[in-house]
Amino acid sequence: MKKQIICIRWGTKYGPEYVNRLYGMVSRNITPPFDFYCFTDDPEGVRPEVSCLPLPDLxxxxxxxxxxxxxxxxxxxxxxxxxxxxxxxxxxDVVIVGNIDGFFEYGFEDDVILARNPNTPFERLGQTSLYRFPIGKLEPMRQEFLSDPQKVAETFVFEQRFVTRRAPGGIKFWPSGWVSLFKWHCMRQFPLNYFLPPKLPAKSKVVIFPGGLNPPDAIAGRWNVRSPVLPPFRHFLATFTKSRNGSVSEHLRHFLHPAEWVSRNWRE
Structure with a gap:
């Protein structure tokens, strides 16, 4: 199977450095040859090894x-x-931590394969932070979405649920352990989070960051960009003040030490 990686970037939330880091991680963790494409409305600052293609119309x-x-x-x-x-x-904002050749070898070329979302154990729900699909196979979904975008969004809430339930021919999941969700698989549970840094699961090839906690936050040791970086004891004391982050249980669960392995891997 030909190795083709795609990403998408529009607006100003993520700068070109995100594309450049992603390419760097891919190039270190894949057996060549491979092609890397970025669909974007602004190719300025993107490294020359990336093939920038115009952002498709919505x-x-x-x-x-x-x-x-x-x-x-x-x-x-x-x-x-x-x-x-x-x-x-x-x-x-994914972090590649192991060889990704398997993502092109697993399953059949016509498969739609997603990461499994562990946040909803009673729902067979996929994550589209990292998924494989054949070009054109999801066109029927696009037509369904375009027929009434607002209704589709209200019905399915997340586009990943729409892909999971409406992909022609159904979907498959990557083998267990290949894709880790940082909040779910890497962060320590209270009270261990006050003593130990986030862990990197042994079988993980890619760590994804759905939600508000992104790689820069994991590197800094904070729940999100609005959270102050505090040493463990001061963060614990803040539980009993107005500076607490959410409820008592949320505040205690949201402390994390800097994840050195994220810093080591998330680079050009």
Whole structure:
């Protein structure tokens, strides 16, 4: 199977350095040859090894919702940048920690394969932070979405649920352990989080960061960009003050030491 990696970047939330780091991590953890594409509205500052392609039209107004990254629906079109065959999509804020050849060897070329979302154990739900699909196979989903974007967004809430439930032919999941969710698989539970740094699961190849905690936060040792970086004892004392982050249990669970392994891997 040809190794094709794609990512998408629009707006100003993520700068070109995110694309450059992602390419660097891919190049260190894959057996060549491979092709790396970024669909973007601004190629300025992206390293020359990345093939920047124009951001596809959305062909509708984005649904008015705070949840779900529905702009990713651009990637479901059948005429995606002239590409063909299976592509491996990666969010810009993933951290690659092991060899990713297996993501091109597992399953069949026509499969749609997602990471498993452990936050909903009673729902067979995938994560689209890292998923593989053949170009054009998801076009029926795109047409369904375009028929009433607001209704689809309200019905499924997250685009990953829409992909999980409506992908033609159904979906598969990556083997257990290949993809780790930082908040779920890496962060220590209270009270161990006050004494030990986040762990890197032994079988993990890629760590994904859905939600508000991103690699820079893991490196700094904070729950999100709005959280102050405090030593363990001061963070614990803040539990009993107005500076507490959420409820008592949330504040205690949200402390984390800096994750050195994230800093070591998340680089150009």
């Amino acid at each position: 062909d509708c107004d984005l649904p008015k919702t705070r949840k779900g990254v529905w702009g990713k629906s651009r990637l479901w079109r059948k005429d995606l940048g002239g590409l063909s065959g299976p592509v491996l999509f990666m969010d810009l």
